Amino acid sequence: MAIPLDYGNAAAEYDAVRRAVGVVDHSGNGVLEVTGRDRAAFLHAMLSNDVKSLAAGQGCAASLLDVHGKIQTFLWVLALEDRVLLLTPPGRAQSTIDALDAYLFSEKAYFLDATGEFAIPMLAGPEAPALVHRLTGASLPDAPWGHLSASLASVSIRVVRGGGETGEPEALLLVPAPDGETVWQKVIEAGARPFGLAALESLRIESGTPAFGDDADSSVLLPEIPFLDKVSYTKGCYVGQEVVVRIRDRGHVNRMLRGLVLDGESVPTRGATIVADGNEAGRVTSAAWSFGLKRPIALGFVKRQQAEPGTMVDVVLPDGERAHASVSALPFAR
Incomplete structure (x- = not known):
């Protein structure tokens, strides 16, 4: 789903996020479900951040690189008891499956493209945590990409702490798609102001958050962008690690x-x-x-x-x- 340019007043939408709380529709993002007993170990060996140590309810930002250290996509990893969810940038779900599948041999890891099965409104602003608590009774996790199950308007959802795309506290709500409009309206009725692409881009760029497809793609080395939230230097080998570590230790971009x-x-x-x-x-x-x-x-x-x-x-x-x-x-x- 494309984000509209604005909802009538981009400047006021921006101010709502900086001063109170806004909501933007991120339902265009891809969603992958990874199951199988080797899911965490396999993703740990593929991605730039530490997946294996994530307990259920924890998450992280990561990148999938090629052997030359160049970015194939950004990913946001959410560990659950029985599966791992991978959120991808819009349009990147199937290509991510294809790229990971090329490394899959005997490991028990199975991928399902669940894009479109979830609506993903994102609350952003200093009042976002309080609004989440008011609507669900749940407290937003402290750590970025931490998450928990909750109920909103009798709809079972997953509440995810955002990574700071806007520079403000964020909560992504993973909502079954058929209930997306109901939850969207409840969030607005509770005081969140919808904001469109003009406000989002102003917020994102001010915050220095690179967008895959614009500021990063397969021509970009991971160390050429702000990347410390996407990498672990202690986890061991992953695809592209040698280049990332060599640049850190012996060179520069x-x-x-x-x-x-x-x-x-x-x-x-x-x-x-x-x-x-x-x-x-x-x-x-x-x-x-x-x-x-x-x-x-x-x-x-x-x-x-x-x-x-x-x-x-x-x-x-x-x-x-x-x-x-x-x-x-x-x-x-x-």
Whole structure:
């Protein structure tokens, strides 16, 4: 399901998330169910984070890499008593199954694409934990991707602590699809304001959260983006680990995902050229109007030499003009 651009007032929607609580529809995300006695061990050997040590009710962010350390997809892992749920970016469920299946030999791990079987509203904002408690009686887990079963409007749901996509406390509700509209309306009636893509992108980019398909894809090395929440350096081998550890211990990456704060009012397009000292220094990967900073902001890859926060660069705009911009650390300071 595509997220609408807005619900009539993107700035007010943004303010609701920063000051109270908003709700966005993440039902377009993929959902995989992994069963079988070897499910945790197999995923542990495949993914960049520690899956094997997760107890039921715990979770983590992770990446699936290729042997060269390049990102094939982001994943969010939820351990249950009898299965593991993998949340994927939109459109990545089947390709994730295909990629994992290529490594599956005698292990007892079975994959089911459950995309579309769940509605996934996400509450975001400082009042999100209180709203979850008011609606379900459950307390949101403290750790990102921790989760628990609950009931809302007589519907059995799973409540998941988000990882900070918006920079605010978050709760994803995994709801059986037929009950999705009922739960959506109950959440709104309880005070959550729906927010659309314009507010979400402003929140996401301000928070420095890379989106798969925009800021990361199979051309990107994991250490080129903010990645510490997606990796364990103590878990042992996984696909692509050798490259990640070699970069940490003996080398560096030649480009980094950084923020850009632009002058003027024009938002650059994805792929816009970043220029420093008359030479191409990188490319914009995603951009939005920042309702917090009241100016355009972007994420983009810049060469290591220009990656220091405060470095001045130019960004080529859609009309061919150039906007001055300052390189920013992530998340952006508001």
